[in-house]
Amino acid sequence: MESDSYCLECKKATEIVEDNMSGDTICTECGLVLEAWNIQGTMEWRTFSDDNNKNNSSNRDPNRVGKAENPLLNYANLITHISNNPKPSDVSKGTTVLPSKRLNDHDPDGVLIRQLKIIADMADRLALPKTIERRAGEIYKFVEKHKIRRGRKLDAVLAACLSNACRERKISRTLKEFTTVVPNGVREKEINKAADLIRKRLKVQMGSVKSGEYVKRFCSYLGIMKNKKTVQAVHEAVDKAEELDIRRNPKSVLAAIIYMIIQVSDDKKSLGDISLAAEVAESTIKKSYKDLYPYASRIIPNWFANEEDINNKLCDPSTCNHI
Secondary structure (H helix, E strand, O other): OEEEEEEOOOOEEEEEEEEOOOOEEEEOOOOOEEEOOOOOOOOOOOOOOOOOOOOOHHHOOOOOOOOOOOOOOOHHHOOOOEOOOOOHHHHHOOOOEOOHHHHHHHOHHHHHHHHHHHHHHHHHHOOOOHHHHHHHHHHHHHHHHOOOOOOOOHHHHHHHHHHHHHHHOOOOOOHHHHHOOOOOOOOHHHHHHHHHHHHHHHOOOOOOOOHHHHHHHHHHHHOOOOOHHHHHHHHHHHHHHOOOOOOOOHHHHHHHHHHHHHHOOOOOOOHHHHHHHHOOOHHHHHHHHHHHHHHHHHHOOOOOOOHHHHHHHOOOOOOOOOO
């Protein structure tokens, strides 16, 4: 930036240049540094709200201020409320701004910010990516706009929004996992009902949860991911089991299949270990196992175990005391 100033070397008023990168003020006539290490008084942070307007650079705002805007919030409503009748205690402290609770009562975005924070905390505890968190926030704003939350627990609705966001992005998380991260605790049934209602209002067809969506997670919990053949056998067995008319919960079906594969493999895992990894009761796994046992030679890949090994190593539910 150029301006006029008096140069001690030239002994006259000359044009100077202010180098904001180095903080120096330099005479254009003789090159003397008139001032060094100047502090730049301009604003530091940038707003990128108009960076899309690349064709017309004259309309772009170069100001460096503020952080990135949240598209879910209405910044036009962000105002400061000043108390007309401050309490004596507030006056003594020099505080005349309304308390934060009363401020949020006047600001609709204040309420939304709190709910989005709860969603962010739940997503963080479930190790979900930011894209899922943002999508859950969009779904919740849709819920509030269309008054879908009426008559339902807030925590159940927030968990349902996060659950639907996971379903849309094909990220497997069980309802039981969501019940462990909600602040005040809700039942799986409440989350499931809220999620179904939201899906109907969103008019989104997500389909039913497939057993195959949990294979990698359950195998990882069991510590058998290093054995790629075992994991591949589980994958193929699950795909073949979907062709059967087994009317059981996808998690219990997968747990039963893993138990079958483990029996004919070198991996040593008990039914209790599988129950803990899949978060399914042992009795439930046994029921699914009984339904799948007649089709064992059909669903277990031939390259993994032949029919003789399956007949010799697999527990027969009719005679085995463990099943």
